[in-house]
Structures are given as C-alpha cells and as structure tokens.
Amino acid sequence: MNLRQYLSERKAIIDESLDKLLPYDSEYPNIIHKSIRYSIFSGGKRIRPILVMASAETVGGSFQDVIPIACGVELIHTYSLIHDDLPALDNDNYRRGKLTNHKVFGEEIAILAGDALLTMAFEIISNEQNKVNSHKILQIINELARSCGTKGMIGGQVVDLESEGKQINISTLEYIHINKTAALINASIRAGAIYFDASEEQLNMLTKYAEKLGLLFQITDDLLDLEGDIKKIGKPVGSDIKNKKATYPRLCGIDKTYSIAHKLADEAKEIAGSFGEKGTFFNLLPDYLLTREF
C-alpha cells in the first residue's frame, strides 16, 4: 500500500461526497452556505472520515456504505474548528493558511455555520432508508454525540480553556487530549465497525487502537505547532504558546514527548497487526503521523 496515494484517493472520495451533500453557495440564505463551504473546503486532510471508511473495511465491510457517516464526522470536526477559532475561544485569525471563518464572514455567521454543521451531521447520518440497519445507525449517532459532548470533545475544550496560563499536571493534559481530540477519533473508528456488525472482540481491539492513535494524533500536533512551519501547517508557529496552552512539549520537554509518541505508535501498530492484511492502513498510519508535516 502506498499510503500517500491511499490517503489522497480517499480524500478525493470524501471531498466529492461532501460537495454533493452540502447546499450550494447559491441556495438561500446564501451567506451561511458560503460560510459552510468555505470552511469545509479549506484543505482538511479528511483523516477522521478516512478512519470511518478504513474501519468498515477492517471488519470486512465496504467503505462506500459508510460514506454518509464519514461525511457526518467531517462536518462535526469542521464545526469544532470554526467554534474553536472564535474570538471568545482561541481567537485565531488563520487556519490551514487561510483566514478563519469569522474573519471572513463575521462572528455571528461563524457561530451559526458551526451550529449548522453540527446539526447537518446528524441529519446526514440519520438520512438512511435502510430499515435493517436502523438500530446500528442509532447506536452510531449515540456514540458520536457522546464523544462530542461535555464528557467528550466539549469537556476537553472547556478544560483546555480553563487551563490557559495555568500550571497543569500531566493527568489534566491527558484529560484534555483524550477528550478534545481522541474521543471523536475513537468514535469515528468505532462507527465504521459498528455499521458492519463487528464482534465485541473486534470492537475492543479497534477501541484500544483508537485510544493510542487519538493521543498520538494530538501529541504530533503539539510537536508540529512547536516545530512546524507556517507554510506547512497554515497557522502561525507556536500559536499554542501564544495562548499559553498546555501541551506535551511544554510539560515534558521535546525529547520525552517524542519518546511517548514513538511508544504510542508502536502499541498502535501491534494492535493493528492483529487484523492481518485488512489492518494494513491502520498499521501504516502511526508512523505516518510521526513524520507528518501537515
């Protein structure tokens, strides 16, 4: 498997599906649809939807069937970025090298665009005519919502905001990462497998994998923020430092952070190995994250 090619092909599938699912710019009221499309098509790598599709395949399903769920997850992710960037929260002017949503459309539209994306995620996922699968889809909606709520993503976001400028310990930092980033990654991976009736054992393995991957994902993001280059990640380098955000490098130092990341990657790969050939993507992904420049 050529991972870069795989990621690029899967991203193209998601981009095309999102384009079909989202209202056009020209639909009334135009400004909200422009705002939504602006953020959705601003260079996201579609990692979370790709995880949904890959997980479906890992348990023997077809990725096409979970595309609506995959797109829903990307809408949720994008909503969270738009709201995170708002002046009242992280107050970021740039993301992925482009002006943030509120800088282009104003705060009021950015708030509503985030609200609309979250709402639309549940609309798209529930828009399923297949009665046989209804129970599974309900379970997926339930797990996704839980992962984004106050005991998941929003909880992580709240503690992250509360920790700004404060001395925090490693367990608080872990809480932030596990909830703010890893929870949705976990729910994405579980969603693809649940859709195809994964066994309890498969789900347990995927959940463990997802926990490692989610933490690895946030840690490599922290490292990127510290060492990255604005051209590559599209936001001013060190914006976490500007906001006095708690990160692994700040708390443990760079060397220790790299060694934590490598350990997580090794553990994730070991779990992925148990899925045999069907786990190839999950096996390659951790090393890719370790060396990523996005």
Place this chain on the structure above:
Amino acid sequence: MNLRQYLSERKAIIDESLDKLLPYDSEYPNIIHKSIRYSIFSGGKRIRPILVMASAETVGGSFQDVIPIACGVELIHTYSLIHDDLPALDNDNYRRGKLTNHKVFGEEIAILAGDALLTMAFEIISNEQNKVNSHKILQIINELARSCGTKGMIGGQVVDLESEGKQINISTLEYIHINKTAALINASIRAGAIYFDASEEQLNMLTKYAEKLGLLFQITDDLLDLEGDIKKIGKPVGSDIKNKKATYPRLCGIDKTYSIAHKLADEAKEIAGSFGEKGTFFNLLPDYLLTREF
C-alpha cells in the same frame, strides 16, 4: 380540561425528566454543566416538549414513551436561545428576567454550552434500546435536524440578522418566522405522531395545524415584545425595536397583526377539531397563545 393546570403538570414532568437526564453541576468539568443547567432551568414554559407529548396522545400513543424526544427538543430550543443572545448575535443581557448565559458564564462557555445542548439532544433521542422503533426514531432525528438547519431555524436566524435595520417585505418576514420559530414547532408536533405510527392523513393534519400554530406563536411573541411588561416576559420591553428587528406589528400595524393572529387561531382550532376529544389540548392552545402573558 383546565389548560393552565394541564400545562403546569406537563411542565413538571419535563422539568423532572430534564433534571434526571442532565449531568449534575458537580460533574467534571463543572462550569459547563452549571452553565447548561442555568439556562435549562431558567423558567422555560416547555411548550415544545408539551407539544411532542400531546401529539403522541392525539394519535393514540402514550406521552411517557416520547419523553426523551420531548426533552431533546427542549435542549435544542435552549441551545438556540443561548446562541441567539450572544453579543455577536442579538446581544441580549436578560432573558426571562435573568441574566443571559454569557453574562453569567462568559461568552466562551455560553458558546460551548449551546453546542453541548444541541449535541446532547441527539444523544438523548438516539439513546433508545428498543429495536422495533429504531426506524421511527431515525426519521424523527432526521426531521428534527432538518428543522434546525440552514433550511430551518438557522436559515431563519441568518435572514433575521441580515434584515436588522433594513426595510423588508412581508414574504421575508414570513420566511423568518416560518423558519426561525415554526420549523421546530412543526418538527416537535410531527415527532410525537411519527413515533406512534400516525397515518399519512393524521400527519398531514398535524403538520397543517403546526404551521398555523408556529406562525401564531411568533406573532403573539412579537405582540408581547411590543406591549408586554418586563416582569411578565423577562426581557426589556421593545428589545426587538432596539435591534430594529422585523416584526408583524412594525410591518402591518398592531390592529392588522391582531386580526392575522385571530385568523390563524381560528384555522388551527378547526384542524384540531377533526381529532375529536383527543385533540382537546390542540383546540384550546391557540386561544391561550392569543391571551398569553408569558
């Protein structure tokens, strides 16, 4: 039927259910749960959840079974109020006589509390173990999400914001009311009936009723805003005028607005009549809205 007593009893049922469903103030991270409970328990009349329950009964179902859906609808309604009140939107300091969420908890927590309530609504509604009903619940989630999206509540909100301080015509005003207020009322009434396998004809009648009621609801709110008293409605009288909001009284004058409202009430009652005794609540509600002081 004593309508005031009925409303008060139903409100008590919803309040108790919400109290059970929502995380306690003491749950981590405390501030977001405090913020959520602050707005949920700040004197809402629970009209939308009561509509869900009444609609279930109108088609022969039991109101107890739709309580989670009813609560979900109230969470959605509350999220929309918190975000509407934000400085970037209506910038209101008071609602129902109490400080708005962001005035108490700060803008960042108010944004996240709204996000959390919207998310939790879908979590609660999808948290259903009964496989038989899964398909119906998916349909309800789908309709609710649609009613709150850019072709529903959020669309109405966007056009409302864009219309501030502008001369608008009656069809734009209707668009705002139908989407910002009536869409969720419509979805609430349909939800209770869909849950109990209402016939196509029943659903059509209820939908027509809901369209009249939704518009009547917003028009009487406009009249209240103009003529009300801060002690009764809990916000400074004439706040719509402060924001140069488009309203029926501003566009058509007070007398014409009252006659539109009475016509809508008559039409709604006629439809409710076709449900016989089971439609008693729906029959009494329009006149109650006409004379309401809340």
